Amino acid sequence: MGNSGFLATLLLPTLLCVHLSVGSVTGLGVNWGTMATHKLPPETVVKMLKDNGIKKVKLFDADSNTMGALAGSDLEVMVAIPNDQLLAMNSYDRAKEWVQKNITLYNFKGGVNIKYVAVGNEPFLQTYNGSFVNTTFPALQNIQNALNDAGVGDTIKVTVPLNADVYNSPESNPVPSAGRFRTDISRPMSQIVDLLAKNGAPFTVNIYPFLSLYGNDDFPFNYAFFDGGNPIVDNKIQYTNVFDANFDTLVSALKAVGHGSMPIIIGEVGWPTDGDKNANMANAQRFYNGLFPRLAANTGTPLRPGYIEVYLFGLIDEDAKSVAPGNFERHWGIFRYDGQPKFPIDLSGQNQTKFLIGAKDVKYLKQQCCMFNPNAKNIGKLVDNINYACTFSDCTALGFGSSCNGLDANGNASYAFNMYYQVQNQKDTACSFQGLGILSTRNISQGTCNFTIQITSSSFSSVSPLVVVLSVFTVLNSYLLF
Numbered sequence: 001m002g003n004s005g006f007l008a009t010l011l012l013p014t015l016l017c018v019h020l021s022v023g024s025v026t027g028l029g030v031n032w033g034t035m036a037t038h039k040l041p042p043e044t045v046v047k048m049l050k051d052n053g054i055k056k057v058k059l060f061d062a063d064s065n066t067m068g069a070l071a072g073s074d075l076e077v078m079v080a081i082p083n084d085q086l087l088a089m090n091s092y093d094r095a096k097e098w099v100q101k102n103i104t105l106y107n108f109k110g111g112v113n114i115k116y117v118a119v120g121n122e123p124f125l126q127t128y129n130g131s132f133v134n135t136t137f138p139a140l141q142n143i144q145n146a147l148n149d150a151g152v153g154d155t156i157k158v159t160v161p162l163n164a165d166v167y168n169s170p171e172s173n174p175v176p177s178a179g180r181f182r183t184d185i186s187r188p189m190s191q192i193v194d195l196l197a198k199n200g201a202p203f204t205v206n207i208y209p210f211l212s213l214y215g216n217d218d219f220p221f222n223y224a225f226f227d228g229g230n231p232i233v234d235n236k237i238q239y240t241n242v243f244d245a246n247f248d249t250l251v252s253a254l255k256a257v258g259h260g261s262m263p264i265i266i267g268e269v270g271w272p273t274d275g276d277k278n279a280n281m282a283n284a285q286r287f288y289n290g291l292f293p294r295l296a297a298n299t300g301t302p303l304r305p306g307y308i309e310v311y312l313f314g315l316i317d318e319d320a321k322s323v324a325p326g327n328f329e330r331h332w333g334i335f336r337y338d339g340q341p342k343f344p345i346d347l348s349g350q351n352q353t354k355f356l357i358g359a360k361d362v363k364y365l366k367q368q369c370c371m372f373n374p375n376a377k378n379i380g381k382l383v384d385n386i387n388y389a390c391t392f393s394d395c396t397a398l399g400f401g402s403s404c405n406g407l408d409a410n411g412n413a414s415y416a417f418n419m420y421y422q423v424q425n426q427k428d429t430a431c432s433f434q435g436l437g438i439l440s441t442r443n444i445s446q447g448t449c450n451f452t453i454q455i456t457s458s459s460f461s462s463v464s465p466l467v468v469v470l471s472v473f474t475v476l477n478s479y480l481l482f
């Protein structure tokens, strides 16, 4: 008994310390993408963000369930208009309607703290062949005008998250100071930058040192990280990492169009953990161990020393993302599909070895897997069944350099069958595979390869609590108004 008092005095300061160190680099945000077959309930995700001291979140749409969960949280939010709605937003009436339904509706005390509207997502990506080149600027202009009309233009700013491929430096002189916007988009880029400047809005860019490395075996490996690497010298400035060089190439491109001091936000930065020989936890950890201390110290870049607003990509793995860019695309999360931390990461930038706080009360399906039945007879059908399973689930971990690449042929089949079975919510018929599949309640993970059990999906979530709050608010509002 006496001891417990003693323990309490000992523990109290420790608990306080622990509490104080659950914080993140000032202003650190994360991208919350939702292209997963099984999503955690949005309320669980918001709790997870708060538990880890994350105060800003960037979305890829304005989904009402997500917005409902964010209401009252005080998290600062960037909502977004997807590329496929840009053309529609070229109509001012549609833009006004979008702002009413997705901004004004949440703009009340206890609502959602919206700070930015992202118009499009990397709309000028070269692989889009110019599809959005003519529709992005008019959409941006309409949304800004609609925000102004709604009386929120001073506090909510528009921006366009752009991929770093909108600028380059000439191959003849590849240094940051030579940075210019791509000539094929010089007109829309100038229009966009002028409009942002006029409204005091920031330029948003996504920078991916991983992609500099990916598919380019000549790229100097260490230059992708922050702890050394052969420097390049530009006007007596030494660049020791591609992040700084990339950022300063943008600063030079902005300067060349007359906006050298425009604020820049990093809309996405991060490192994937599977799906490529360089996508693994060790490299991700090395990257973040370099990034966070620099952000915490407000190091900035040679041309822009100081604070940078940064959104990590991404929060949670998304098993339904397109793999067109590469197999790594489904593995960007600092959390796994089930909201559990993958590796130690110190968001406060103090470089301590500690894990993030995982999602609470996660509900999993039953502890059972589907595997290849080694006694099966009709082996001739195996390849077709594996292909089928992988077409409708995520087999990216099987590829070269990935966590399940070491499996034997039977292991490959089991992995594919299980991924499909889990995506299908362990439906009885989803482990048949023409007699080639069999259920197992054992843990059949091997080595680095995890055979996962899916979570129960929250896609069927009921009426959002915000709808109730909003109805009450509307009633109150009508009392106040009349």
Ligand SMILES: *[C@@H]1O[C@H](CO)[C@@H](O)[C@H](O)[C@H]1NC(C)=O
Residues within 6 Å of the ligand: 060, 061, 062, 063, 064, 080, 097, 098, 101, 102
């Ligand atoms: C609001 O955003 C959602 C999600 O992005 C979208 O589906 C919907 O069309 C938007 N509402 C309007 C009125 O444009």
Ligand SMILES: *[C@@H]1O[C@H](CO)[C@@H](O)[C@H](O)[C@H]1NC(C)=O
Residues within 6 Å of the ligand: 127, 128, 129, 131
């Ligand atoms: C862009 O063009 C290439 C080659 O013509 C084509 O393969 C690709 O599907 C096109 N992409 C889009 C998004 O239109």
Ligand SMILES: *[C@@H]1O[C@H](CO)[C@@H](O)[C@H](O)[C@H]1NC(C)=O
Residues within 6 Å of the ligand: 130, 131, 132, 133, 134
């Ligand atoms: C964009 O506009 C230019 C000039 O009017 C035109 O040449 C081009 O074909 C348009 N691009 C698309 C994808 O519509």
Ligand SMILES: *[C@@H]1O[C@H](CO)[C@@H](O)[C@H](O)[C@H]1NC(C)=O
Residues within 6 Å of the ligand: 227, 289, 290, 293, 351
């Ligand atoms: C952070 O710690 C790792 C080892 O855990 C070390 O390799 C790295 O250099 C450290 N980074 C900084 C910026 O101190």
Ligand SMILES: *[C@@H]1O[C@H](CO)[C@@H](O)[C@H](O)[C@H]1NC(C)=O
Residues within 6 Å of the ligand: 398, 399, 400, 405, 407, 408, 409, 412
């Ligand atoms: C397992 O599948 C992967 C990816 O499809 C393939 O590279 C590997 O060769 C397969 N292994 C065997 C033993 O068939």
Ligand SMILES: *[C@@H]1O[C@H](CO)[C@@H](O)[C@H](O)[C@H]1NC(C)=O
Residues within 6 Å of the ligand: 443, 444, 445, 446, 447
């Ligand atoms: C299954 O086994 C692997 C090691 O092969 C281990 O990492 C994992 O935690 C186990 N999973 C469960 C649910 O016990």
Ligand SMILES: *[C@@H]1O[C@H](CO)[C@@H](O)[C@H](O)[C@H]1NC(C)=O
Residues within 6 Å of the ligand: 342, 403, 448, 449, 450
């Ligand atoms: C597999 O799961 C275990 C925990 O269950 C985790 O420690 C390990 O990092 C995972 N491996 C991969 C490659 O995801």
